[in-house]
Amino acid sequence: MTERDFLALAPQYTTTSELLSASAHRRGMEVEVLPAHGGVDTASGRRGGHYYGGPAFAARVVDALEVALLEPSDDWLTTLPHEYTGRRIAMATLGEARGLSRPAFVKPPSAKSFPAAVYADGSRLPEGPELSPEVPVQISDVVTWSAEFRLYVLDGEVRTGSQYSTFGRLDAERLEGHRYEGAVRDFADGLLAACGDGLPSAVVVDIGLLATPEGGAPKQWAVVEANMAWFSNCYAADPDRALDVVLRSAGPRAQLAGRDGRFCRNVEDAHPAG
Incomplete structure (x- = not known):
């Protein structure tokens, strides 16, 4: 970490922001909650940090913070082969x-x-x-998910994850040690190897197990959607590993990797390094 590394949080409190804040403190980062109104200056007046919070608030502050926000393209899901979507x-x-x-x-x-x-x-x-x-x-198409998982992906690798629902009901359970962990990781590895180039280097990917009618085909794993890591609930995922992904997904513009330029929300002001 350098002396410029800090995590700026949107003012709205969430359990995830609390978990990520604690994780950032453990690794020696400073954490600052931005004011809800008025200027966006941090207490130290620094720039080029990291951000976690909602997109509406981000639109007001990321230019001043000089942060590059990475997000998957709107049409990524529609480009996937049917074997990965199931619908x-x-x-x-x-x-x-x-x-x-x-x-x-x-x-x-x-x-x-x-x-x-x-x-x-x-x-x-x-x-x-x-x-x-x-x-x-x-x-x-309308489908039923028997279980859904959130995966934190960095450089094409699942760093941590969490089940977040069963049959549409909130049901958080950590991925590590879950009865479906092997199946989730196998599906994610195949997906990322085949289609990971269409995603930013730091992203959240939700996948799930499709429920099928009685007597129908075997249950199928499929992609639910991809999301911005800097605005995702980590549920029961390891917050330390999730933070690694969040920091890359919303970090200093000066450190933006060339491959991520096309995924930058504020691309007109972001200049990829190298």
Whole structure:
């Protein structure tokens, strides 16, 4: 660690921010909670640190902090072979989705402009002045996940993870020692070897075990989605290992690796090193 290494936290408290803060302190980093209003200066006036918190608050402070935010592309999930998704997934506009005549799972790929949910048809999708017909959305077949896991990935390797739900209910359990650990890691290793180039070097990947109708095909592991590590709940994952991923996912712009430039949220101000 250098004297410039610090972790800046959004003002909204979460259990994950508390866990990551404690982990950062253990490795000798300074942690500062940014003010909810007014300027974004840290107490020491430093720049080029790391960030954890929501994207709306990040938009206000990352330029001043000189932080590069990494996030997976909106269409990554739609580029995966069916063997990794287990369902049909397509990108569309909200206007196009309003024409759906069947039930579908619809979500904004990265923004939180409306709730990700199963909608009976396109007419049930939310409306509002901020929801223009051009808003990008992701449309998926409706499936049931018997178990879902969050994996913290750094340089194509799963560093830690956690089960976070069973049949849609919160059910956090650490990956290490879990009865599905071997199957989860095997699936993730194959996925990352085949498709990891389409992800930033630090990212969270959610995978799950698809439930199948009685008498149907064997259960299948599949990708749920990919997310920004700097805005993800770590559930029961090892916070020390999760922090490694978070720090890379939202770190100093001067240290941004060349391969990550295309995944930088504030790319116009970020200049990859090397």
